[in-house]
Amino acid sequence: MTKLADVAKKAGVSPTTVSRVINNYGAISQKTRSKVHEAMKELNYQPNSLARSLQGKKTQLIGLIFPSITNPFYAELIATIENQLFKNHYKVILCNAADDPQKERDYLNMLVSNQVDGIIVGTHAKGLKEYGEVKQAIVSFDRYLADSIPIIGSDNYQGAALAATELIASSAKNIYFLGNVHAGRDLQPTDQREIAFRKILSDHNLEPHFLPLTTDLSVNIKHMMIRDLLANNQKIDGIMTTDDLTALLTINVAQELSINVPQKLRVVGFDGTKFIQDFYPDLTTIAQPIPDIAELLITTLFKQIDEKVSYQNKHFILPNKLIKGGTTHSN
Amino acid sequence: MTKLADVAKKAGVSPTTVSRVINNYGAISQKTRSKVHEAMKELNYQPNSLARSLQGKKTQLIGLIFPSITNPFYAELIATIENQLFKNHYKVILCNAADDPQKERDYLNMLVSNQVDGIIVGTHAKGLKEYGEVKQAIVSFDRYLADSIPIIGSDNYQGAALAATELIASSAKNIYFLGNVHAGRDLQPTDQREIAFRKILSDHNLEPHFLPLTTDLSVNIKHMMIRDLLANNQKIDGIMTTDDLTALLTINVAQELSINVPQKLRVVGFDGTKFIQDFYPDLTTIAQPIPDIAELLITTLFKQIDEKVSYQNKHFILPNKLIKGGTTHSN
DNA sequence: CTGAAAGCGCTAACAA
DNA sequence: TTGTTAGCGCTTTCAG
Numbered sequence: 001m002t003k004l005a006d007v008a009k010k011a012g013v014s015p016t017t018v019s020r021v022i023n024n025y026g027a028i029s030q031k032t033r034s035k036v037h038e039a040m041k042e043l044n045y046q047p048n049s050l051a052r053s054l055q056g057k058k059t060q061l062i063g064l065i066f067p068s069i070t071n072p073f074y075a076e077l078i079a080t081i082e083n084q085l086f087k088n089h090y091k092v093i094l095c096n097a098a099d100d101p102q103k104e105r106d107y108l109n110m111l112v113s114n115q116v117d118g119i120i121v122g123t124h125a126k127g128l129k130e131y132g133e134v135k136q137a138i139v140s141f142d143r144y145l146a147d148s149i150p151i152i153g154s155d156n157y158q159g160a161a162l163a164a165t166e167l168i169a170s171s172a173k174n175i176y177f178l179g180n181v182h183a184g185r186d187l188q189p190t191d192q193r194e195i196a197f198r199k200i201l202s203d204h205n206l207e208p209h210f211l212p213l214t215t216d217l218s219v220n221i222k223h224m225m226i227r228d229l230l231a232n233n234q235k236i237d238g239i240m241t242t243d244d245l246t247a248l249l250t251i252n253v254a255q256e257l258s259i260n261v262p263q264k265l266r267v268v269g270f271d272g273t274k275f276i277q278d279f280y281p282d283l284t285t286i287a288q289p290i291p292d293i294a295e296l297l298i299t300t301l302f303k304q305i306d307e308k309v310s311y312q313n314k315h316f317i318l319p320n321k322l323i324k325g326g327t328t329h330s331n
Numbered sequence: 332m333t334k335l336a337d338v339a340k341k342a343g344v345s346p347t348t349v350s351r352v353i354n355n356y357g358a359i360s361q362k363t364r365s366k367v368h369e370a371m372k373e374l375n376y377q378p379n380s381l382a383r384s385l386q387g388k389k390t391q392l393i394g395l396i397f398p399s400i401t402n403p404f405y406a407e408l409i410a411t412i413e414n415q416l417f418k419n420h421y422k423v424i425l426c427n428a429a430d431d432p433q434k435e436r437d438y439l440n441m442l443v444s445n446q447v448d449g450i451i452v453g454t455h456a457k458g459l460k461e462y463g464e465v466k467q468a469i470v471s472f473d474r475y476l477a478d479s480i481p482i483i484g485s486d487n488y489q490g491a492a493l494a495a496t497e498l499i500a501s502s503a504k505n506i507y508f509l510g511n512v513h514a515g516r517d518l519q520p521t522d523q524r525e526i527a528f529r530k531i532l533s534d535h536n537l538e539p540h541f542l543p544l545t546t547d548l549s550v551n552i553k554h555m556m557i558r559d560l561l562a563n564n565q566k567i568d569g570i571m572t573t574d575d576l577t578a579l580l581t582i583n584v585a586q587e588l589s590i591n592v593p594q595k596l597r598v599v600g601f602d603g604t605k606f607i608q609d610f611y612p613d614l615t616t617i618a619q620p621i622p623d624i625a626e627l628l629i630t631t632l633f634k635q636i637d638e639k640v641s642y643q644n645k646h647f648i649l650p651n652k653l654i655k656g657g658t659t660h661s662n
Numbered sequence: 663c664t665g666a667a668a669g670c671g672c673t674a675a676c677a678a
Numbered sequence: 679t680t681g682t683t684a685g686c687g688c689t690t691t692c693a694g
Binding site for chain 1 (some may be wrong): 378445
């Protein structure tokens with residue numbers, strides 16, 4: 001590997017001078033500067049960022065810990081974050097926690113060990129307490145991790161309220177909530193969806209129904225459970241899900257059972273990714289503002305990194321939008 | 332940041348001893364070992380991997396350069412790779428090249444600068460010549476980059492032949508190929524799909540038709556182009572696409588135009604991700620063996636890293652599978 | 663079985 | 679405007 005000293009020798013200057021050219025600070029004659037640049041070019045020199053970071057300089061590395069990357073919602077969020085970070089000269093270390101606490105813990109240690117400048121956490125499993133002990137800047141997506149870690153998310157209550165209201169407006173009376181339900185554990189931001197659902201239905205004197213679907217279930221199992229629900233309960237005429245994929249599954253099942261959507265059954269999803277809008281525009285759903293979420297995650301992280309801002313019990317909430325499609329309105 | 336020296340002091344030993352415990356080599360008394368472990372625990376010590384790698388040790392970092400992460404195919408490939416690498420104690424730096432050669436070049440430099448142990452490249456834009464000049468281990472997915480860089484991919488010829496054969500078997504006569512067509516540039520592995528398509532149709536005395544769709548087109552534009560094609564050409568009765576998303580789009584358009592699939596129009600996709608099989612099981616498609624591809628990419632990379640194996644014009648080809656769905660056969 | 667000292671590639675006082 | 683020197687946190691000879 002060619003090193004700074006090689007460049008210095010080739011250019012006939014000291015290592016310091018080369019360093020100054022690279023980081024361009026201090027006063028350097030134009031002549032020296034070009035000599036150095038030429039030498040770098042000829043040797044195809046790339047500075048060793050490890051050595052550089054060892055001096056206390058930033059690594060320009062950000063760790064991303066997410067529960068999945070194949071889910072279109074996370075894929076789009078990760079892609080957006082990556083893109084923004086790249087523009088700010090940061091690189092991304094991708095950590096797929098896969099709902100495995102041990103893997104998440106190992107990854108966290110790795111990130112610390114690699115001296116990343118910051119960490120963005122989006123896991124939906126119960127948060128590791130270790131996050132609170134890390135000195136790195138951290139922000140969280142839609143999840144409480146520690147008092148000192150700011151949370152960014154969309155307005156789960158408002159979003160779910162929109163969904164429930166839309167179902168009721170499309171004259172559904174027998175409505176099910178499919179997805180994560182709050183089961184004894186501590187209340188997390190996403191649990192607001194269930195709370196809003198209960199509230200809106202109660203406001204309309206309707207009884208809320210639930211089919212709990214945890215994230216660890218395979219798609220086939222979920223499929224079977226939904227099929228079971230719809231096949232044995234002819235009265236169901238409205239379903240809201242906590243993600244669009246479950247909504248898709250529901251629609252597939254309805255088709256298998258020859259249940260007409262939206263005549264017999266109205267369906268509303270949640271997430272509203274570009275993917276769904278492109279390839280399943282018919283689905284009524286609640287769109288989370290992915291670009292805004294990504295931007296806010298990053299700016300909040302940068303405030304900690306660059307301005308040493310620290311947060312206490314801070315929760316940033318962004319509004320969701322209802323996208324009306326053919327699964328609640330026939331056209 | 333607590334450092335090795337802090338641990339040493341706390342344990343009342345020399346830094347050398349601590350280092351030996353961490354890397355567990357040399358001979359250490361059990362007593363010393365536990366003292367050190369205890370000190371590490373108490374101080375919540377994480378070794379600084381930058382300092383460690385500066386000595387020439389591996390960084391345990393692998394760069395992944397892909398054209399997209401939101402496309403389910405790449406998302407699944409990346410997820411599988413990440414998972415395998417994690418098991419081998421490697422971390423992933425995710426580089427979304429986004430079909431932008433400059434971004435790709437910048438990322439490559441960053442990866443070199445970060446001393447990654449290896450790079451897996453899956454970009455489908457024309458390969459940068461710079462890849463040939465890098466000293467790091469590199470493998471490529473389905474793309475020629477340089478003689479020294481091994482290529483791993485599925486059997487594009489065989490896959491496309493399966494697709495075309497399936498269309499013809501379902502009695503399609505007027506068949507279109509939708510997707511990347513080889514246009515003057517050098518021949519890449521994926522161009523075998525077009526070649527196979529031409530060959531199979533020619534074998535059956537059918538004329539091949541094409542709607543070129545480059546990857547830089549937005550989904551809306553593609554949608555429009557496909558709509559244009561189907562609306563103005565009633566005779567079309569078979570379509571094969573070079574990816575499943577385009578197939579989905581085609582089916583959506585057909586539905587808009589009230590063209591019955593598969594009675595009037597047979598459709599075959601390409602990629603066969605788990606995502607499609609879960610949420611669009613009806614689609615006939617060619618499934619690429621993502622787990623095998625990931626594994627072969629990694630083992631080929633590791634051979635270079637660990638055993639200093641070098642390759643010349645090596646091309647590993649894995650077989651595809653036809654998945655028969657309702658878009659070519661009515662049931 | 664343990665420690666002292668040199669050095670990985672780079673940056674940052676401090677001099678000149 | 680440029681160079682000398684020390685040192686980032688760790689590993690690794692070489693001694694003991």
